[in-house]
Amino acid sequence: MNELLNMLLNLLKNQQDYPFFEAYPSFDAVPVSSKSHKLFVVLSPECFQLHQAFPDGNSGIAPFTATFRISVLAPPVTPGEKLLEFFYSVLVPILHSANCFLYEMQSDVPKTDSRLQKLVYSASFRLKGVYVPETDSQEESA
DSSP states (O other), rough: OOHHHHHHHHHHHHHOTTTEEEEEETTTTTGGGGSSOOOOOEEEEEEEEOOOOOEEETTTEEEEEEEEEEEEEEOSOHHHHHHHHHHIIIIIHHHOOOSEEEEEEEEOOOOTTTTTTEEEEEEEEEEEEEEEEOOHHHHHHH
16 A cells, blocks of 8 residues: 555656645645645545455466545635646546556545635545565575
């Protein structure tokens, strides 16, 4: 799950077309007040299911299903349609570029979080993929 979370965070952080947002995991220690005052994305793992593995040479390959919640936080004066446009024209294509199949997404409506003083738009998305354990090349050559 950590590998998948890190891969998704790296995809979000390393995209070059939209340098105006930052991406964080949900469990980081950075307070909201220290995060971007414009726009930032929070990625939260929710569920990970590893299905029955099947053999492949020296190791097994295991299909998986993973569910994440992605939230976009923006200043409260941000128009809701701008937040939706950013989500669907920027974030969803990045999620589609992962080495997984994005097969389900359920989104909320934009809401104002008065505690954080941010407009928040969230969606849960489910990925399907195949986990291939890395093999140590030194073990193979020995």
